[in-house]
Amino acid sequence: MHRAVCPGSFDPVTNGHLDIIERAARLFDEVVVAVGVNASKSRLFSADERLEMLTRACAPWENVRIDTFTGLLTEFCVEQEIDAIVKGLRAVSDFDYELQMAQMNSHLAPVETVFMPTSPEWSFVASSLVKEVATFGGDVTGLVPEFVREQLVARLAEGGETR
Numbered sequence: 465m466h467r468a469v470c471p472g473s474f475d476p477v478t479n480g481h482l483d484i485i486e487r488a489a490r491l492f493d494e495v496v497v498a499v500g501v502n503a504s505k506s507r508l509f510s511a512d513e514r515l516e517m518l519t520r521a522c523a524p525w526e527n528v529r530i531d532t533f534t535g536l537l538t539e540f541c542v543e544q545e546i547d548a549i550v551k552g553l554r555a556v557s558d559f560d561y562e563l564q565m566a567q568m569n570s571h572l573a574p575v576e577t578v579f580m581p582t583s584p585e586w587s588f589v590a591s592s593l594v595k596e597v598a599t600f601g602g603d604v605t606g607l608v609p610e611f612v613r614e615q616l617v618a619r620l621a622e623g624g625e626t627r
């Protein structure tokens with residue numbers, strides 16, 4: 465059984481994330497989408513909301529499950545018997561930091577990092593940018609699942625308070 469993790473903040477999940485998760489699910493027997501919970505960082509959506517959104521968005525893929533983790537990703541990998549961390553790379557600018565994290569993670573635990581190039585149609589999509597565009601009333605249709613867009617617009621209409 466080859467098990468991989470797709471870790472991230474997913475605040476909120478984008479179509480770029482889903483592209484990576486779907487492709488990872490074709491390569492590995494099981495994919496765990498792991499929502500990083502960092503109590504010192506405030507997010508637009510709570511960990512439970514992010515988990516619910518991912519559960520709904522990943523429902524079509526039978527070998528994908530969603531979980532949350534706190535602390536080190538490598539500890540989660542060891543606990544869950546995960547062999548590989550899958551990370552999407554949008555551009556060369558992602559590479560420096562991702563390489564450093566991959567090397568630190570392999571120093572900490574016997575886990576491989578697999579870099580997957582983002583499909584070109586999503587290479588400009590990032591949760592942070594989606595939130596910024598939506599904050600100023602821009603249209604993010606097609607960049608996130610429709611139900612996520614609706615939740616995003618609703619949250620921003622409430623004042624966009626972080627959780």
Ligand code: PNS
Nearest residue numbers: 471472473474500535536537565568569
């Ligand atoms: O979506 P993001 O914000 O790019 O996700 C980053 C995340 C959660 C994958 C990364 O920050 C992480 O792995 N955090 C867990 C803490 C950890 O293991 N830090 C050491 C990394 S070398």
